[in-house]
Amino acid sequence: MSAIVNSAGKVVDFVDQRITASNWLKRNIRKVFPDHWSFLLGEIALFSFIMILLSGVFLTLWFKPTMAHVVYEGAYLPMRGVGMSEAYSSTLEISFEVRGGLLMRQVHHWGALIFVAAMSAHMLRVFFTGAFRKPREINWLIGVVLLVLAVAAGFTGYSLPDDLLSGTGLRIIEGGMLAIPIVGTYMSSFLFGGEYPGDDIIARLYPVHILLVPGLIIALVTAHLMILWYQKHTHWGGPGKTNNNVAGAPFFPIYVAKAGGFQFIVMGVIVLLAATIQINPVWLWGPYDPSVVSAGTQPDWYVGFLDGALRVMPAWEFYIFDHPVSMSVLIPAILLPGIILTPLALYPWLEQKATGDTREHHLLDRPRNVPVRTGIGVAFIVFYVLLWIAGGNDFFATILEIPVNWITWFIRIGIFVLPPLAFIMTKRICMGLQRRDRDKVMHGRETGIVMVSPDGEFSELHAPLSQAQAYQLTWHERQLPSDPGPATDANGIPNPNYRAKRAQARLSRFYFGDVVQKPTVQELEAAHHDGHGGSDSARDELPSGQQ
Amino acid sequence: MPRSLSGRPRVSRIGRLLSTRRRHPLAAIAVLVAVLFTAGGAYAALAPSTSQNVQAASSTQIEEGRQLFAIGCSSCHGLNGEGQINANGDVLGPSLIGVGAASVDFQVGTGRMPLAAPSAQAVRKPVSYSQDQIDALSAFVASLAPGPAEPDEEYLDASQGDVARGGELFRTNCSQCHNTTGQGGALTMGQFAPNLTGVEPRHIYEAMLTGPQAMPVFNDATVTPEDKRDIIAFLDSVQNEPDPGGLAIGRAGPVAEGLWAWLVGIGLLIGMATWIVTRSSKA
């Protein structure tokens, strides 16, 4: 043991004498990382990305990114004699002639699906807990860009094997591009090196997939983590956990062991998936042929919502000076991503408008305590999931044995009806939960024991909460809607900022008008004197053993 | 045509290699499935010899068919297969004049006919007639007017087909509805292209030849008997090919894969995350 310490000491000494490392290490080696399962979603994304990088490097050793025409003479008999591109034939080679090649292909693909899924889940966690608030807006923006880059990495990777599914995906991209007014045909011509599909596109997507996009992802992930490190992680409030401190386990050794361990767990789970569940069996799809299509043609899940939007959009095309403008393609394929991404990226500032709050926030919100934000989030999830279902409408039609046209119509209507409904329901549920918390604080926990008073009145016995339990339900901020103040001052002179203030107050009322507030000191005392809770109240009770 | 003892058509060269060279981990399940198939297909083993006789249908067979037809089919298709239209102008059953023996063998042999109840589409179900009865019905309908006859055994033998060429033909002509692996798919207004897994080569051939229900016709002039045999060989190969990557999850592509990534992948990892953040059991 001491030998290890000695050699570690030597390393530290060597580095310290050159770059003063001790100074930095001393401040950081015991850095605090709070523990909560939801804080690990981002780690799943990071660790699956590392797995993707490793397996990806392995795949590049065999993959031939060229559309040169070959007649297959490889090991997979059912394809012998079929004309195909070298990209596809080298994918077959990796699958059937390289030991562990199929495993690494499957690791790469499962890793990619999990990478984007974990990023999405991480983003939802950050949204619902308000972790995007000042000072973390930059990291939120970086996160949005990372999500877009991850989808770009996924889609270019999906396209590389040049199988029937990937080629059909590219064809749809081309169709979307052509719909762009004025420059559409030129964009397509530059991308594909002339007419679709040409024989350039795989060679062009390859550097984007293995160099450009991963390079950007690595750079942004680095920035993301450096900012996280510098700002310290957010944490949940609770006894002793405030906006001015951070409580948790030290970076070294607990966090290093846990995160390091989790890295291997994530890798292990991905490899186990790759070992047992087949993914993207391109040898069954066949080589790409632009005149051929398969029933059940789908993109990977993270592009599914765009494909779904294309599917449910009704036909709409009009002419401007004899030039067609294909809204049935433009809206879902070109405008929709912008319509989703812009408010997503700007959300921290939108909410700041409502709260008028410019302070730093390091305590997370429980989703129930911000019913409007939670409602917006759930409405977005419903919107997204509906589009995702639309993207697999034929798949679901087959599974459920109902006409695909019904699903399309259900989504066409549902996309407008269900998200607002989800918003209202979620907001109501949150308020109900808040009310329950408030009742618990005021009257204690329901025991299920019913008492009959001498007068014959029935009441349920409530057990008081400990101070720690009560604090757990009341540490959050009391968020009140803002008041625009009078339109004119005492002298009848109009306030020049009144309109802006009124607008802000309306937004604030929308956000916080219906929030069920935690009790005030007076309310709490009144409740205790009324006495469901008996004589001893949370305030009277001393915390056991501590302080 | 050589047939194995199990009564199933001889598997292709590749299929044979697969089944004999190595026992893979799912072998037990495969054996179980094979046993079930064998049991179900035992009676089909007798079919080839009788179906050959259809070509030279005797008048007694036609007569037997006429009687069966009158009992089981005429309520919709009319006593002489002329079809029936009800008072509202809806077609109760289409005319069968000229549809040929192949059509009858397909529709009745896959259990699609007789219909259990009117629906968007007739589906495969347990067969209601014995092969002799089906042959008699075929002979009767074939006697009404010339139509596609049942295929020659020689063109149903997957082992003689070219799998790679069959794959190309399948992807060009069939995969748009039936999917590249024959899983089937949705069509308009509740109709669908059925899954082709486990369908008899004879019925695959007859379906192409006659175009049952919504399916278009691919007659022998444009998709030759040799082409059809290649397609049968391809389907045979695809169906008997193990999935080297593990569970096939329906061979259904990205939608199923996405569901698994979220439910199993992310689900499992979140489970691990909740374990990681707890401390071991309290004293």
Added chain:
Amino acid sequence: MSTHNVNPNGDEHAVVPHGEHAVVPADPIADPGLHHDELRLTDVDDKAERRAERQVAGMFTLASLLTVAFIVFYVVVGIHPDNPENGVNIGDVQVSNLTLGLTLGLALFLLGAGAVQWARSLMTSPEVVHQRHELRSDDETRAATIADFDTGTEETGFGRRKLIRNSLLGALALLPLPAVIMLRDLGPNTGGTPAQRKEHTIWAEGVRVLTDVTFMPIRAADLEIGQLVNAMPATFEALPEHGPERINERAKSPVMLVRMLPEDIHVEPGRENWGVDGILAYSKICTHVGCPISLYEQTTHHMLCPCHQSTFDLSDNGKVIFGPAARSLPQLPIAVDSEGYLIAQSDFTEPVGPSYWERTR
């Protein structure tokens, strides 16, 4: 930061947005302060500690064994056939994938689980609390930084020396242009505009219609009612095997032939002679975003696109009856030659595939 009222202890954090009007009540419950984690079984019980130690070490050992097993399986489970003629045995690949994946996956998993278990049960881990500091620099530092920046700007004379400034900005603004210009040759330089290249296929007057894959000419008399034929132009066969031309034509020229009862067909004026005895030819390229379609229902004459479910009625000039496509499927006028084979009367009379800006009505 000066407008809000958080008291220095951070105990009461009440928001008063835009400050002055609302009175925020105080929090009802005081912070009882951090309560420390209770001791674990492994902290007090030697036996439990030793058991945990064995658990962790066991996982690490198992991981090593599995790593060795991975190497063994890599060597033992071959996938290369003895005779290349026979091709790969897919069962071998299945076994290889399963054994390699299970050993590697479990090795990784156990390595990770061991480390986590070590941290959870054996590492002594008091909960640590660090104070946060406001991220904003203090006013003095900020003022000094701004002063430094101003000094630097002043020293360059960036504000005064307008000639230098403007010429620098001009040079910098132009510099990205070569990077953009150099991308010009991503697209071809000959053969007209991209839109012009889209206007034509290799169909032309008298070109025979051949079955796809097998490339056989098709006699009109051979087609039955309800027939579907996936077809290509005879000129396709002559295209060079290598290079983009062949695959580009496969993206434009494929057609499907269908035959239906002539009385079922509703013919648009001007298309009276485009079919032959109920045989019609339509482009296979969807007018929505270009998926190749041939999901033909012979009973309804509907043609469905599997990508986005646009549905076309082939008995009614390829009109759209459902889904996102806005334009009818282009029809290829066909006829029969002297030997009775189907031929094209001309190229398509409109560009095939999705809409694009330069396309006229």
